[in-house]
């Protein structure tokens with residue numbers, strides 16, 4: 001007798017379930033898609049214990065009659081396509097007809113459904129794929145699918161699950177993201193009997209972004225209205241301003257014809273569009289909608305349909321990059337501000353006015369306690385000017401255009417390949433470009449210096465030296481900071497709450513997914529600490545076992561970044577001179593703590609080439 005056997009239905013379904021139903025969130029995804037396919041405009045998702053003990057999805061869609069209720073759980077039973085031919089023109093989410101069969105194979109399911117044409121509904125129960133019961137029941141039109149004890153008969157898979165709060169976090173993230181793709185559908189999520197998300201009355205992407213991230217974050221999205229790339233190929237997008245970015249791609253959500261997908265190509269489009277606008281390794285928040293002709297999509301390449309193949313994708317990628325770039329760069333108004341003493345304010349006034357020195361850098365307080373003048377409540381103008389005051393006294397003449405650059409200043413290497421920046425004794429500031437870059441010159445040519453990166457590096461090294469052996473001290477922010485977290489963020493926070501406390505973040509629960517930051521590391525007491533804190537959570541989510549030292553370093557980078565002068569911030573001459581002078585002292589003058597370059601050098605030779613002036617006559621200058 002041969003060795004080959006045809007597997008029984010139960011085994012086949014369990015194998016399929018292994019592919020499609022990886023964890024509770026996969027069940028929710030399949031059920032959501034079924035409800036959307038059924039044209040529901042209200043979907044309620046209820047979960048308990050991360051979805052492992054219960055997932056119940058209720059919709060007000062078209063419903064199923066008795067026959068369909070029974071067929072729905074058979075493998076390859078679908079109402080969505082009739083033949084292989086239809087595979088190439090799919091407009092629904094489902095078509096494989098295996099989700100319910102797979103879910104049924106690894107859980108206990110109760111399906112209740114009623115169509116609009118019937119006066120009553122039907123209720124069908126299955127355990128591990130076996131039909132247990134069917135009965136008529138009074139019910140509103142629509143469908144409820146209840147999934148209990150997921151993986152009860154596949155213990156290996158069940159063991160693979162993370163904590164229930166982690167699984168619940170994934171589900172919350174999924175539901176919130178889906179709600180961005182379908183703003184006309186109301187989504188309500190109940191976790192352990194508590195409503196944690198409800199889009200009732202919020203029928204725009206903007207409103208939902210505000211519900212998910214809070215107003216502060218939501219109003220930093222630029223909306224790119226629906227635009228035709230090619231006939232039948234449209235895009236609409238919500239792109240974060242460049243200040244709004246994270247250290248993973250997790251907050252980038254892509255929908256193609258309403259289907260939420262992962263796409264390396266679209267991620268790359270965003271990388272390209274934000275190139276130079278945000279540092280390497282940082283990713284903008286974004287929501288993209290693409291509407292493409294369904295015949296150009298192959299959705300049948302991934303069992304859970306998380307990836308799809310798009311024909312002629314290359315035709316639109318460049319167009320997308322250009323379009324996104326345009327809307328991002330349209331923010332930038334361009335002007336070079338040349339240094340001019342006439343309008344210069346006293347530096348102290350200036351710093352206070354522009355809040356450059358609003359927060360206390362880590363550890364400054366202790367070290368300079370003695371010198372701090374009592375009447376000042378902003379403690380670090382000294383910090384900023386300590387060195388400057390000693391070596392630099394601003395010229396009195398109003399007509400003097402350029403500041404004398406202190407002799408001892410040496411600017412170190414630029415990052416550019418092949419260019420070695422020599423010791424420059426006489427680097428002269430020219431001015432400031434777009435309030436963001438310092439322009440300076442010497443005989444070798446032009447230097448463009450990123451003012452933020454430059455200051456960040458200076459502060460980072462200062463803090464690092466001072467902080468190496470100290471504990472981080474926590475202090476209360478002026479106004480307690482309220483954080484609205486996603487389910488996933490909440491899970492990460494709860495897991496790391498003690499180590500965060502050691503690092504100076506004192507967090508208190510304040511209602512569903514809402515927390516208050518009562519204490520923050522000294523030096524970070526300012527309102528937009530929120531973003532950094534969320535970044536830190538994201539980081540902790542990715543690297544589960546970050547050491548305390550690593551977290552501490554991250555906090556120092558944050559503090560440096562926060563205290564540093566920003567892009568788009570006018571600088572006085574003194575500040576420019578100060579920055580260049582301080583930069584000279586640091587150990588690594590090439591990149592900021594995040595790894596971005598600080599300098600760009602445009603040599604006289606290059607300028608001569610650009611302007612077709614022949615060889616640059618070095619000797620003449």
Ligand code: ADP
Nearest residue numbers: 034038072078079094095096097098099100143
């Ligand atoms: P698919 O979605 O790939 O067709 P499923 O196993 O997810 O396969 O569902 C099988 C069938 O059950 C669907 O084709 C649809 O006809 C029906 N169905 C499932 N969920 C619902 C729902 N919420 N409302 C109405 N019909 C549904």
Ligand code: MG
Nearest residue numbers: 030034094099
């Ligand atoms: Mg389906």
